[in-house]
Amino acid sequence: MSKTFVITDDVINTINSLSEDDRICISAAIAGELICGQKADSTLTSMQRIIFSIIRNSVKRSTDAYINNMAATA
Numbered sequence: 813m814s815k816t817f818v819i820t821d822d823v824i825n826t827i828n829s830l831s832e833d834d835r836i837c838i839s840a841a842i843a844g845e846l847i848c849g850q851k852a853d854s855t856l857t858s859m860q861r862i863i864f865s866i867i868r869n870s871v872k873r874s875t876d877a878y879i880n881n882m883a884a885t886a
Contacts, residue, residue, distance in 0.1 A: 817846050818874035823867055830863070838864050846871070 827835055841852035841864050856864055 817871060818878045819871055820874050823870050834860055842867060
């Protein structure tokens with residue numbers, strides 16, 4: 813099974829700007845959802861859930877745009 817995810821510099825910079833605890837929790841939640849299909853929202857604090865949602869939506873938009881671009885050039 814192959815799945816493409818696009819993680820932009822903006823996502824990386826956002827994650828790197830967080831405190832160490834938030835960075836670890838949110839990175840694990842993103843990886844858990846994208847790679848393993850786990851819903852990790854329940855393990856996050858309210859603020860972490862907001863940041864997680866923003867990052868997840870950014871990854872989804874970037875991935876969708878990449879896939880659409882690849883389909884258009886095929």
